[in-house]
Amino acid sequence: MNSIIQCILRAVIAGCLLITTATAHAQLKIEITGVGSNFLPIAVAAFRDESAAPQQISEIIRADLARSGRFSNIHAGMAPIAETNTVDFGSWRAKGADALVTGSVAHLANGHYEVRFRLYDTVKQQDLSGLALISSASELRLSAHKIADYIYQKLLGERGIFATRLSYVAHTGGQYQLQRADSDGQNARTVLTSSEPIISPAWSPHGTQVAYVSFEHKKPVIYVQDLLSEQRTAVSNQKGSNSAPAWSPDGNQLAVALSLTGNTQIYSINANGTDLRRLSNSRSIDTEPRFSADGHSIYFTSDRGGAPQIYRMSVQGEATAGAAQRITFKGSENTSPRLSPDGKLLAYISRVNGAFKLYVQEISTGEAIALTDSDSDESPSFSPNSKYILYATRIEQRGVLAAVSTDGRTRQILSIKDGNIREPSWGPFTE
Numbered sequence: 275m276n277s278i279i280q281c282i283l284r285a286v287i288a289g290c291l292l293i294t295t296a297t298a299h300a301q302l303k304i305e306i307t308g309v310g311s312n313f314l315p316i317a318v319a320a321f322r323d324e325s326a327a328p329q330q331i332s333e334i335i336r337a338d339l340a341r342s343g344r345f346s347n348i349h350a351g352m353a354p355i356a357e358t359n360t361v362d363f364g365s366w367r368a369k370g371a372d373a374l375v376t377g378s379v380a381h382l383a384n385g386h387y388e389v390r391f392r393l394y395d396t397v398k399q400q401d402l403s404g405l406a407l408i409s410s411a412s413e414l415r416l417s418a419h420k421i422a423d424y425i426y427q428k429l430l431g432e433r434g435i436f437a438t439r440l441s442y443v444a445h446t447g448g449q450y451q452l453q454r455a456d457s458d459g460q461n462a463r464t465v466l467t468s469s470e471p472i473i474s475p476a477w478s479p480h481g482t483q484v485a486y487v488s489f490e491h492k493k494p495v496i497y498v499q500d501l502l503s504e505q506r507t508a509v510s511n512q513k514g515s516n517s518a519p520a521w522s523p524d525g526n527q528l529a530v531a532l533s534l535t536g537n538t539q540i541y542s543i544n545a546n547g548t549d550l551r552r553l554s555n556s557r558s559i560d561t562e563p564r565f566s567a568d569g570h571s572i573y574f575t576s577d578r579g580g581a582p583q584i585y586r587m588s589v590q591g592e593a594t595a596g597a598a599q600r601i602t603f604k605g606s607e608n609t610s611p612r613l614s615p616d617g618k619l620l621a622y623i624s625r626v627n628g629a630f631k632l633y634v635q636e637i638s639t640g641e642a643i644a645l646t647d648s649d650s651d652e653s654p655s656f657s658p659n660s661k662y663i664l665y666a667t668r669i670e671q672r673g674v675l676a677a678v679s680t681d682g683r684t685r686q687i688l689s690i691k692d693g694n695i696r697e698p699s700w701g702p703f704t705e
């Protein structure tokens with residue numbers, strides 16, 4: 275039976291559900307609302323023969339670099355400059371460019387495209403090398419993002435996140451769609467459609483699976499779905515509510531919040547749902563678990579001290595390794611802990627004078643700062659290089675996603691037409 279018809283039939287009985295990889299109709303739009311102050315001026319020339327390719331490679335690279343808040347694009351002129359051309363460093367310095375990118379695109383006999391580029395430091399008059407990337411037409415944007423990542427790493431000494439992916443839940447026309455998109459919001463694809471809410475999507479550390487909570491059976495159940503095969507498994511469908519899945523750094527386990535015994539507590543399970551173990555041990559509500567970057571601790575939200583605050587326990591659990599320690603002290607309520615992949619920062623949502631604001635706290639010092647001027651922030655998610663935090667917020671009554679640099683200087687807003695988007699999760703580095 276056609277899966278759409280099957281779904282319509284099933285919708286009469288339980289929630290309607292469709293697993294599909296069709297291109298999403300609602301494309302993400304990005305606006306940059308703040309800009310960094312520490313720019314590196316770079317000229318990205320038009321690539322030779324890119325105008326005959328389906329994607330304008332140099333344009334995608336320029337847009338990536340601008341969005342990062344770390345570069346300013348110096349106009350390189352209209353004439354394409356190939357990676358094989360010799361470079362007059364003096365003239366690029368005179369235009370104010372500290373770095374230059376040149377390149378070309380070739381359509382190969384097998385239908386694929388080869389993109390070559392070269393990066394120069396015009397100040398040091400150095401050739402910083404380049405790459406040749408071969409891809410299908412549909413993966414040309416990814417090649418451009420990989421070039422932007424190469425530039426970011428060579429010039430700033432940190433890994434770039436342009437070739438990564440995001441996921442989020444779009445709520446439009448009474449339907450919930452779990453979608454994934456490129457880091458620039460392009461190529462949005464629907465992973466799952468349901469008439470009931472889908473929440474808390476989380477990418478597996480290897481980027482091949484996503485865990486999420488679905489209400490399609492009228493109660494929260496945790497699923498893990500393979501992004502390639504689209505196969506999914508209900509990994510936690512215990513009595514009561516099953517919520518807040520978080521992956522261990524090695525991808526073998528999930529920490530989850532279950533109300534199995536009445537009050538919600540933190541448990542761990544294998545990623546296939548076996549070996550359920552209780553970790554937190556309180557009479558309060560313990561929820562929103564997250565593994566630390568080294569996998570040794572679990573941060574979570576608990577109201578054991580009266581109001582919700584963030585605590586940390588050993589991954590062995592409280593019964594074995596001792597009671598959790600409180601981590602947040604500022605603000606009347608602090609929830610939604612997220613750890614940066616580099617192990618240095620804790621992001622969370624702090625209730626301040628009735629508003630919900632994204633904060634970031636240095637783990638070593640406990641020092642915390644507010645990153646936004648909005649008042650309905652939720653669901654923070656770190657970029658894999660730990661330099662940005664994606665979160666959901668509201669602007670003019672609409673749910674949008676925003677990304678802010680961890681120093682608070684650069685902000686981007688991602689929105690879709692005619693709908694709300696929430697529950698963002700930033701995927702890992704792609705190899």
Ligand SMILES: *[C@@H]1O[C@H](CO)[C@@H](O)[C@H](O)[C@H]1NC(C)=O
Nearest residue numbers: 526527544545546547548549
């Ligand atoms: C589930 O995963 C665990 C740990 O990876 C493994 O030992 C076990 O055999 C798996 N069980 C099933 C039913 O796949």
